[in-house]
Amino acid sequence: MLVDFRPHTRLRGSRPVDIGATVVPVLEALSDSPVDLGKVRVVADWVQYRENFRGVVDLRPILHVPAARGPAGTVPVPMGTREDDLEIAVDVRRSADVPLRELAAERLRERSDHVVLEDWGRGSESCIWDFNALYWSALELWEKASGQGYEQALPGGESDARNTDAARELVDELFAVWDRLAEARALPEELYVVELGVGNGGQAKVFLDTFRERDRDRGTGYYRRLHYLMCDYSQHVLDLARETVSEHLDHVSAFALDAVRPLTALGFLQFKVFLVYVSNVYDNLPTDEVAHLGGRTYCVETRAYLPAEAAAELAAELSAGVDELPGLVHKLLRLGPGLLPEAVPQHVPDVDRAVAFWRRTWEALRLEERYVPLAGLDTYALSDPTVRNGDAAETSLGGELLGPLLQSGADLRMHVSNGAVTSFVESLKLLHPYGTLVCHDLFVTEVEGYRTHFRGPGKYDGSVVNWVNGPLLAHVGRRHGFDIRYERFRHRSGGNIVTMSAQVGD
């Protein structure tokens, strides 16, 4: 048996977590069960998000052969690896409030009456991302029902993107580059800035106001040549943002696009953009998780479910059978709450009830997990695997890039940040040779960070949040010739936001 207690800071301090109370009941339940104690792992995490997709105790089967053999045929099992059968995960944060031994014993008896919503698949393919997409496309309805704007649901209550000091610094750095290029007669007439994930336009307004003011002071005429492209998944958000920057509309264009694939709409700007600005977007893009356990590499597969009790309540509210719930949930995800009443009026008579169904389902939603061996890192596509289009090959990255991060010798489970990696690589293609990408987000900056803290997925209101794999983005950036730097967001103390900047290397 292997016990992996992730060393969160809550283990120390004035009110430390009682490790024994958290783990011993689980070990007792295990010893009472028929599980082979030589082939089980116990993992204890402090799950930082109050709203998340985990139970207090979860069971994760560890498979020994890939679920589908695929073109690789028979996959040899590496020699000398430790092959466990099962992982038991405990949420330390919530374990004190439950009869842990009984709960663990119940899980080990494994007679689940969950209502499963989908088949097993990679994390990025889960319907939690359909919920996430629905949140941003039907944000207006969610906000009306919740009575608060989405920014209020963020931990700090607002985005750091509006910080004026940060905007001034960005503008001054841009002007310094442009001055040098102008001197060399290499400055293009059109000066492009792209913002991905524009929010309500607050950042854009601060940037544009600052830009205009600084340009006026310097008399350089850059504002006249500026094209600021606001991009967001949500047309509603873009409409709000356009109102916010109404003074600057001659210099602003708005694009509704998926941040994962900025080239789909912005391909005409390849190598022309001087600044790509991204704030709090990457943590909200689809991701897989991979793990290196006992010398072998696994993909973490998930499947969404509704706990039996919550499912029964939901079904009763809809005047439906529990077995009808999966179909209704997928109709909701496909049609949205605006159209759902037309499709199933007998269960959802109006939009308000549809929104209530949506919110209640989201609240109850959980994820089962299992570890499935990867036939080899080269058989794993690193780029966002949910996107299939004619240009996919352009940003197709092989899983070999994960090698240096995974194969350090110790057990590790980490996010692949597939959506963020894809978006990042496409954004790098937009950059002018003297351009910069600046990104504020929740980054894990060292691989070790995945061994010490839970990094998601968590729930922000109706959306998903995962910390972004900073070492992986840095590695991918280097592969594309960029120097990648991480530093704490400098213009506000406290908080977890890290600034990543990418510039062409020497």
Next chain:
Amino acid sequence: MGAPTELLRPLATTVIGSWPVPEWLARLKTDWFRGRISHRQMQDVHETAIKAALRDQEQCGIDLVSDGELRRDNDVDYVLARMPGVEIAHTAKDFYFDYYAPQVTAPLPEPAGPGPLGLADDWAFTAAQTDRPITFSLTGPFSLAHRIRGNGYGERRELVLAVARQLNAEARALAARGATRLQLDEPFLAGHPGEVDVAVEAINLVTEGVDVSWGLHVCYGNRYARPSWEGHYDFLFPAVLEAAVDHLVLEFARKGFDDLPVVARYGWDRGVGVGVIDVKSPRVETPELVASRIRRALEFVPAERLVVNPDCGLRHLSGDVARAKLAAMVAGADLVRASLGPAQPAPAPHPSAPPAPAPEPALSQGAVT
């Protein structure tokens, strides 16, 4: 300038140097840098890959082939790591394509004789594997010197010239072994347009006394498939007119052909390698598009002085895309050549290639420069 030795037809096709690195080879090259496979094994892998790259080029119909630079970890380190006097503190790499941080703390020793870098063996291996003429490329002294930190000299110019003397010794060894076409690649030059005089001075040191056909490739960078610089080729002139080279090999497919008149306006009367394939895009050009680009170039440079090539090396493209692009390039050149008048000779066919067209009169590349 060197003495031309091969007979080339008009609009001869070639590559700039590098060839795609398949994922399996990338992994093996990385394993070598991590000490997981032996030097002898890596040599064998490289040689197998070079043979395959040559066959690929031959089957695409390329007239002047290259070794694909497949032995090299990147365009700089392979040469600098062999250069006497260049210090590299950390020789480990996460991935083979990562760059070292070379430095020079004292003046480079003067070359004691030809071939200080040992590249002539690389050339000889390639020559033994193909009947076609070979272009052998070297990163130029200006770009190599710009990757060196520290400096054992008072001025960077002195370092550039010292590197050039090393390359000259190497070029002498290559020529003595039988190399007939050498190319200097200067990907950093476009980023330092004010230093073109120094670059030309160094290039002339490299080519001095080396009796081969010399090409000078100046692009806007292709590091990891993206440009490193932007601007216009007018910075090269008039300084480059003094460069002792036979061909100027330039990038146009990605940048557009607006710079081409510059080459003609300044009276460049030697060969021009015209980039007609965008190596920074995986989209495969059609033969018709290639032909239109060649025709645009023909407005300024006669066919006898024109060589058709991609913008830069193919290293960052996948093998299938690179092959498709080269096939389109050859087909595009054929389209234009067919419209020029009497047909010209095709290169000797590879046994597995389709039947060759009828023999045509050849032109000496040197006779038209």
